[in-house]
Amino acid sequence: MNLYSWQSALWQRLMAQPERMPHALLLEGPRGIGKLDFALALAAARLCEAPQGDGQACGKCPACHWIGQGSHPDMRLLEPLTADADEAEEGTPRKKYDITIAQVRALGDFVNLSSHRAGGRAVVIHPAEALNPAAANALLKTLEEPNPNSIFLLVTHQANFLLPTIKSRCHRISMPQPSAAQASAWLAQNGVEQAALCLALAGGSPLQARDYADAQYLQARQQFLNTLHKPKQLNWLQVAEQGAKADMAARFDWLQKWLADLISARLAGTVRYNLDFVSSLQELALTVNLMRVQQFADELAQIKRRLKHPLNPQLLLESVLLSYLAAVS
């Protein structure tokens, strides 16, 4: 489990006084900057039987071996349960939903029994905003009665969605973000092509940028943006049909970033995300009614918040594309 270069200062600060480590940490920050890896490294450090000089897990002892296998008896990783099996069988990607109260209740016994090995126990919750209200309340009880040997590591992309009472029980850490140079260096080390474009699409988050650097994904995106670029030729029925079968959330994301760029191209002449469509965006920006585009961008943000379980994805995408047409024509 390697730390990222932009996390080393924070790591050193926390490890300077390991005995004063709070029993619950809330690691906050945008997606794709390595928060979960940092939490896992902290958990591993807590359980490792021969930590290194800087406090990091050794990677070689029996405890580290079990962690590597995901089977250490004193560690739990709580993540949203995947959707039911028949949905996955239809070939659609598995969607992730809530972290449930049953998952949190199972922790109760886990943190209160004495640990299997000599060390402590570690619980990682990712992402914490996936805790549904009942689960969050159950967790609160556990956090209120801390077991000195347990550490809770909550990872969140959206701390504003967490119960204030959960936040107040945790030591909050705003996770460090890489500089552009650190992010580019890391992407180069990981062999990512089109690093500049992917990093821009990811809003500067290197891990997200690495996920975007997938030939199929980038090609689908380019196809979709090509249709947005020429609204008069947009065959919205066809695009909606294809999009609904593929990754709906990605389409919403592309459309949202496209609109943000369109607005920015109109107002400032610059583009933040779609570096490969600068001239198309600038060209289109000259012809649109700024207020209508802004209004549509706001509506889209509202719709996106309710996107979790659309009844009819195709119909939704159709109506969104129609609204787009109306907004830019």
Ligand SMILES: [Zn+2]
């Ligand atoms: Zn170890």
